[in-house]
Amino acid sequence: MATSTGTPQGNAVAPEAGENGVRRRDFINIAAVSAAGVGGVATLIPLVSQMAPSKDVLAESTTELDISSIEPGQAIKAVFRKQPVFVRNLTQKEIDEANAVPLSILRDPQTLAERTKEGHHNLLVTMGVCTHLGCVPLGAAEGENKGEYGGYFCPCHGSSYDTAARIRKGPAPSNLVVPDYQFTTDTTILIG
Amino acid sequence: MSFPWAKHYAPKHPLTRFLDEKLPLPRLVYNAVGAGYPVPRNLNYMYNFGVLAGFCLLLQIVTGVILAMHYAPNSLVAFGSTEHIMRDVNWGWMLRYGHANGASFFFVVVYLHIFRGFFYGSYKAPREMIWLLGVVIFLLMMATAFMGYVLPWGQMSYWGAKVITGLFSAIPLVGEPLQVWLLGGYAPDNAALNRFFSLHFLLPFVIAGVVILHIWALHIPGSTNPTGVEVKSESDTVPFHPYYTAKDGFGLGVFLICYCAFVFFLPNYLGHPDNYIEANALSTPAHIVPEWYFWPFYAILRAFTADIFFIPAKLMGVLAMFSAILVWFFLPWLDNSPVRSGHYRPLFRKFFWFGLIPTMAVLFYCGGAAAEEPYVMLSQVATAYYFLHFLVVLPIVSRIEKPKPLPFSITEAVLGSDNKAVLSENAKSAV
Ligand code: HEM
Ligand code: FES
Numbered sequence: 104m105a106t107s108t109g110t111p112q113g114n115a116v117a118p119e120a121g122e123n124g125v126r127r128r129d130f131i132n133i134a135a136v137s138a139a140g141v142g143g144v145a146t147l148i149p150l151v152s153q154m155a156p157s158k159d160v161l162a163e164s165t166t167e168l169d170i171s172s173i174e175p176g177q178a179i180k181a182v183f184r185k186q187p188v189f190v191r192n193l194t195q196k197e198i199d200e201a202n203a204v205p206l207s208i209l210r211d212p213q214t215l216a217e218r219t220k221e222g223h224h225n226l227l228v229t230m231g232v233c234t235h236l237g238c239v240p241l242g243a244a245e246g247e248n249k250g251e252y253g254g255y256f257c258p259c260h261g262s263s264y265d266t267a268a269r270i271r272k273g274p275a276p277s278n279l280v281v282p283d284y285q286f287t288t289d290t291t292i293l294i295g
Numbered sequence: 296m297s298f299p300w301a302k303h304y305a306p307k308h309p310l311t312r313f314l315d316e317k318l319p320l321p322r323l324v325y326n327a328v329g330a331g332y333p334v335p336r337n338l339n340y341m342y343n344f345g346v347l348a349g350f351c352l353l354l355q356i357v358t359g360v361i362l363a364m365h366y367a368p369n370s371l372v373a374f375g376s377t378e379h380i381m382r383d384v385n386w387g388w389m390l391r392y393g394h395a396n397g398a399s400f401f402f403v404v405v406y407l408h409i410f411r412g413f414f415y416g417s418y419k420a421p422r423e424m425i426w427l428l429g430v431v432i433f434l435l436m437m438a439t440a441f442m443g444y445v446l447p448w449g450q451m452s453y454w455g456a457k458v459i460t461g462l463f464s465a466i467p468l469v470g471e472p473l474q475v476w477l478l479g480g481y482a483p484d485n486a487a488l489n490r491f492f493s494l495h496f497l498l499p500f501v502i503a504g505v506v507i508l509h510i511w512a513l514h515i516p517g518s519t520n521p522t523g524v525e526v527k528s529e530s531d532t533v534p535f536h537p538y539y540t541a542k543d544g545f546g547l548g549v550f551l552i553c554y555c556a557f558v559f560f561l562p563n564y565l566g567h568p569d570n571y572i573e574a575n576a577l578s579t580p581a582h583i584v585p586e587w588y589f590w591p592f593y594a595i596l597r598a599f600t601a602d603i604f605f606i607p608a609k610l611m612g613v614l615a616m617f618s619a620i621l622v623w624f625f626l627p628w629l630d631n632s633p634v635r636s637g638h639y640r641p642l643f644r645k646f647f648w649f650g651l652i653p654t655m656a657v658l659f660y661c662g663g664a665a666a667e668e669p670y671v672m673l674s675q676v677a678t679a680y681y682f683l684h685f686l687v688v689l690p691i692v693s694r695i696e697k698p699k700p701l702p703f704s705i706t707e708a709v710l711g712s713d714n715k716a717v718l719s720e721n722a723k724s725a726v
Contacts, residue, residue, distance in 0.1 A: 154490070160480045180577060184481045187577045210602075231577075235609055236461030237482070238454065238579040258581055259458065260597055261666045274600055276465075276607045 165295035167287070170226065178243040180231060183282060183294045187231030189243045189255070190292075193266060198225060200253065201267035211277040215267040218281050228284055228292065229268045233257040235275035240264065255279065297514070300529040302330050327514065333532035334539055335520035337709050341415075342518065343546035344408035349506065350547060351401035356499050358394040359443075366446065368492035370485040373448035374573040392562040398440050399565045400554050402588035405433060409623075414647060416523055416635035421516045423627040428509040430623045432502055437589070439498040442491040444586060445483070449570030454583045456483040456491070462596075465613040482576055522708045523635030524701055528715055531705035582665060590662025591655055592616050595681070597666055598674040615678065622685045629685055632693035634701065642696040646688050654680045 166183040170190055173179055178191035193201075198215065206212040219227055231239050235257065241247040242255035242264075250256030250263035252271045257263075262273030269278040284294040304325040306312045311321055325331045365384050367376040380387035409429070412418055418426035441459055445452045460477050464470040479486030517526060526532055533539075557564065565587060569580040585593050599612040606614075622629075630643075637644045657677040664670040707713035 154476050154479055156475060156480050157486065160484070160486065182577065185484060185576055186482050232482075236458040237464075238458065238583065239577060259579060259583055259666070261600075274597070274608045274612065276609045 165293060167291060167293050169291050171290035175225070177245075180243050181294075183230070187239050187243075188282065188294060189227075189229050189231045189268070189279070191227045191229075191243070191268075193225045193227055197253065197266040201265060201269075204265065204269075210270050213267075213269060213278060218267055218269075218278070220286060223286065226292075227266075227268060228294070229279035229281055232280070233259065233262055233275055234270065234277045234279065235260055235262050235273070240279070297326065297331065298333050298517070298526065298529070298532065300532075301326070301333050302534060304329075304331055327510070328540070329536045330534040332514070332535040333526075333529070334518055334535050335526055335531060335705055336533045336538075337520050337522065337705050338518065338539070338542075339521055340542075340546065341407070341411040341521075343543055344404050344411060346543040347404045347546060347550050348401065348408055350550070351397060351404055352499065352502060352506065354397045355394065355401060356503070358390050358397060359496070359499065361390050362394055363496060366492075368446065368489050370448060370488050370574070373446065373488060377447040377449075389558070392558045394443075395566065396554065396557045396562060398443065399586070399588065400550070400557070401436065402440070404550070405436065406588075409433065413651070414637040415519050415521060416630070416632075416637065417519045418627045419630070419635050420627065422513075422519065424512045425509060426627060427624060428505055428512060430620065432505050432509060433623075434620065435498055435502045435505065439495060439502065440586065440588065442495040442498070445488065445491045446495060447570060448488060448574045450572045450574060450580050451567045451570040451583065453483055453574035453576070454579055455585055456487060458583065459585075460487075462613045462616070465607070465610045467610070483574075519635060520705060521636060521638060522702055522705055523639065524703075524705055524708070527704045528706070530713070530715075584663055587659075587663060590660075591658035592619055592662070594658040594662035594670075594674040595619050595678045597662075597671065598678040600671060615682075619678075619681060622682070626685065626689075630689040630693050632696065632698070634698040639699045639701055640692075640696060641699060642692050643689075646684065646692060650680060650688065651684050654684065 164184060166181060166188070168179075168181050168190060170179075170192075173190060173192040175192050175194045176197075178189055181188045181190060201215040206214065215227075216224060218229075219225075231243060233240050236259065238257050238259035240255035240257040240262070242249040248256045248258075250272075252263050252265035254264040254266045254268050254271075257273065257275065260274050262275035263271050264275075264279055265271050267278075270276070282294050284292050287293045304315070304322045306315045306321065314320065315322055362380065365376065365380050365387060367373060377391070380391050382388075384390075412426065412429070441455070445456045456478075460474050460483070463477060464474045466473060475481060477487075478484070479490065520526075567584070569583075572580075584590070593616075596612040596616040599608045599615060602608050603611055632640060632643065634640055637647055654677045657673055658681065661670040661674040661677065702708040704713045704715065706715075
């Protein structure tokens with residue numbers, strides 16, 4: 104062979120090896136593969152994040168509601184982030200029922216007071232989305248089945264919620280979610 | 296690959312010779328599904344479902360690509376465009392009914408194909424890879440069919456999408472962000488519909504790719520057969536063409552009669568009337584169920600109604616549902632009886648016909664029924680047996696069972712005697 108460095112010993116350690124056996128080519132290999140690796144991983148970021156909610160979906164994020172016309176014992180359905188929200192004006196009896204339940208027997212222990220706003224404990228605002236797999240429970244409209252505990256009943260897999268919309272029976276793991284909201288006046292609330 | 300006595304491809308026509316030199320596609324076909332592929336001579340009709348599954352995939356791709364020419368994947372118009380296909384597009388009704396029922400028939404065929412494998416021990420060495428690829432195909436089919444069902448954007452489409460993506464929210468910590476990420480929103484909407492359409496278009500071609508691997512892996516050891524005894528000599532086999540092309544052709548005819556009966560006379564029998572109501576995010580249909588082919592797994596999901604130790608019922612249901620299919624991946628190692636075919640395994644056979652089959656039937660029934668008693672209790676019993684069958688019964692049975700004597704060869708099983716068996720007996724007594 105015509106190569107000038109081809110002694111058997113010369114092959115074991117490459118001729119241009121530095122003191123600790125690292126060749127320039129090793130360095131270039133590692134640098135190139137690392138750069139390609141970092142670049143490859145970096146391109147995954149947009150590929151993954153394009154799946155997340157886009158700006159217009161996030162922008163639809165508040166809902167204002169006039170609650171003055173909800174009589175005690177009645178509820179309305181509204182829409183927040185394209186999902187149903189239940190706003191319920193509890194009767195005194197329903198409030199007493201909710202307060203009579205010892206927290207220790209609840210799957211997701213919370214008092215009615217914690218689930219409502221100071222001074223408005225009769226107004227229960229929750230998402231109308233079953234915490235099991237997301238169906239809309241019955242019980243907000245007149246004449247719908249309110250389930251064994253007098254709140255909401257989800258027909259999909261049989262979850263029952265009580266008058267404070269807390270989970271009492273069935274596969275759902277937690278209470279109906281209370282969204283972030285505030286009273287803007289005494290009769291209007293802003294959700295989101 | 297094939298057996299040494301396989302016929303060799305010898306093109307005579309100049310054109311086929313030219314092709315054979317430049318791109319030996321005819322040779323590939325000849326060796327894969329032609330006279331060059333020797334197959335056990337005793338395959339019964341349970342062995343037709345592989346070819347039928349391939350046909351169904353083709354049917355779905357052809358009808359699907361055409362539907363995609365008329366369908367519009369936007370939540371404002373998707374429902375209307377599906378109705379447009381039904382009413383205005385020439386033959387649109389036939390293509391859509393053909394595609395919707397095609398999905399159902401695809402699953403009928405694939406379920407029979409899988410249960411053929413369970414009974415004849417097709418998953419055992421040396422065919423583990425064929426089996427594993429098959430389970431992958433089944434999972435991909437489920438994903439494809441689920442996303443396809445969302446496309447018409449009816450009430451069942453919408454609530455199916457919501458409930459099924461809701462399954463992911465059971466995963467601790469990352470579940471809810473994951474669901475939002477999958478849907479591109481807080482509930483199914485245009486973003487979800489668009490990505491489901493894109494993936495529904497893509498996945499069948501991925502399935503086609505895995506099918507190629509499945510068949511490639513199959514052609515290394517060749518098919519099993521009802522005796523489970525491996526091929527020993529040329530008299531055990533016949534060439535695929537014309538023997539099995541004819542038999543598969545006959546099977547295809549029978550299949551098409553059943554399929555056409557549904558497409559033309561019962562096109563909505565397997566569907567749900569609620570899906571002819573446009574998606575409404577504010578009202579859930581009173582009785583939501585998935586398509587029939589998901590029922591056994593849906594029953595398992597709903598069987599968990601109370602928390603078990605610290606695991607919430609919701610998470611248990613989801614884990615059990617996925618495990619019900621994942622357990623199939625371990626089957627080649629759970630059942631380690633050296634005898635393949637259920638025909639020669641008296642105990643295995645009892646558990647198959649009186650255990651697994653009735654259990655699947657109960658799960659099927661309960662998955663489609665309302666979430667109330669007695670169906671919940673029945674699903675719980677059936678779910679318990681389902682897992683016991685794979686994880687306890689099969690390993691134990693394969694250890695304690697005394698199999699029946701196997702025939703010497705396929706030829707002996709078919710003809711009652713095999714010259715080579717006599718020869719080898721003589722050889723033994725001569726020693
Ligand atoms: C593995 C193969 C496939 C399966 C199991 C499958 C399954 C389904 C199902 C169950 C539906 C809902 C039918 C209905 O109720 O209307 C559907 C719809 C649809 N599929 Fe597929 N599909 C497959 C392949 C394809 C392919 C390859 C394409 C296009 C390239 C496609 C395009 C469509 C379109 C546009 C719709 C919406 C129109 C409609 O609802 O009829 N599909 N598919
Ligand atoms: S979604 Fe409400 S009980 Fe399952």
